[in-house]
Amino acid sequence: MQGGIAISFIQMKGIEINPEGDSAELQPGLTNGELVRYLWPRGKQAGLYGLLADQIQEARVVLADGESVIASQQTNPDLFWALRGAGHNFGIVTGLKYKIYDRIPEWTVFTMFFTQDKLEGVFTLTNNYLEEKDHPAELIFWHTFVRRPDLDPNSAVIVVTLIYGGGPEGLDKFAAPFRALKPAAEQQLIRAAYPDVFDFLRNNESSVAICAKGWNRHLWPNYLNSHNPTALRRVHTIFDSVTTKYPAMANMSVFALEGYSLQAVTQVPADSTATPFREYPILASPLWAYMDPSYTDDVIAASKEISETLIEGSGSSQRRAYVNTVFGDEPLPEIYGYEPWRLQKLKALKKKYDPKGRFNFYAPIDGELED
Secondary structure, three states: OOOOOOOOOOOOOOEEEOOOOOEEEEOOOOOHHHHHHHHHHHOEEOOOOOOHHHHEEEEEEEOOOOOEEEEEOOOOHHHHHHHHHHHHHOOEEEEEEEEOEEOOOOEEEEEEEEOHHHHHHHHHHHHHHHOOOOOOOOEEEEEEEEOOOOOOOOOOEEEEEEEEOOOHHHHHHHHHHHHOOOOOEEEEEEEEOHHHHHHHHOOOOOOHHHHOOOOEEEEOOEEEOOOOHHHHHHHHHHHHHHHHHOHHHHHHOEEEEEEOOOHHHHHOOOOOOOOOOOOOOEEEEEEEEEOOHHHHHHHHHHHHHHHHHHHHHHOOOOOOOOHHHOOOOOOHHHHHOOOHHHHHHHHHHHHHHOOOOOOOOOOOOOOOOOO
């Protein structure tokens, strides 16, 4: 790290389920996987409905002047508003009271691999699902471009992953139209425990691409309303080009489109937290992972080209980025929202709680906005 101080909470991993069973006290050193694995055998899950920020009921925060305070709807509500969407600007969170739910007892995952000639058909079909009014809250759509030389030695394949809180009979009707497109391969996880979903998808702490130390990683996130097949064809070409030029990074890098149900997300009033862009169901980003730093310039250039392609394909001139994985040089509206009132409120709260900019290392709310 350069120009900042990292504070490790790796020894602070406490979890305590409250007597009512609808919330838990969490310490800040927990990984998501540790929380999932703790709650599951106790009949609970976290993060089922709505954004993770919407699950926070109370936070203990150390401010820049060293004072430790509580932030909740009742105590320091302005700080509580800001923490949920821009929290890294305001202090160090040392504990959370967090909503938890009775677990969904079984989970099903269907993963289908398509060669690149099926790209337009895959994303047209997915758009049809996104437009349905009865899209189940328990259904998650993920799409990725990945290199699988065993399926296509020359080009990235398109992976469609359907994750469903329920048995396979509830997922079959959503998978059937994709199967009609004749995937090159398919994998299934049937009636599984929720922690096993992460292992099946290799989306956990053991993933080299996501969590291994010593790697260079770049993401460039964009929220989208729908999948534009023409734009995604261009993105696929860019991804192919980079991973062909640098084969050492090919099997560790992906382009991902995460699609989630929005029923609980949009039920939260847009002005009730600092989180913007609630109405966008898709989060798209490359995730580049590589060891050789000489790749960086090309990776950044490709990321920018992908982002510009997605924005143009969305019919908008505005980029909407995910605050947790921004590159760092984005203008504030791209990260924190385009509403003037939202940005001005964040700026005022920054002056109140961190007037000297002690928490300005990452995507800071600084003085670039006019009063």
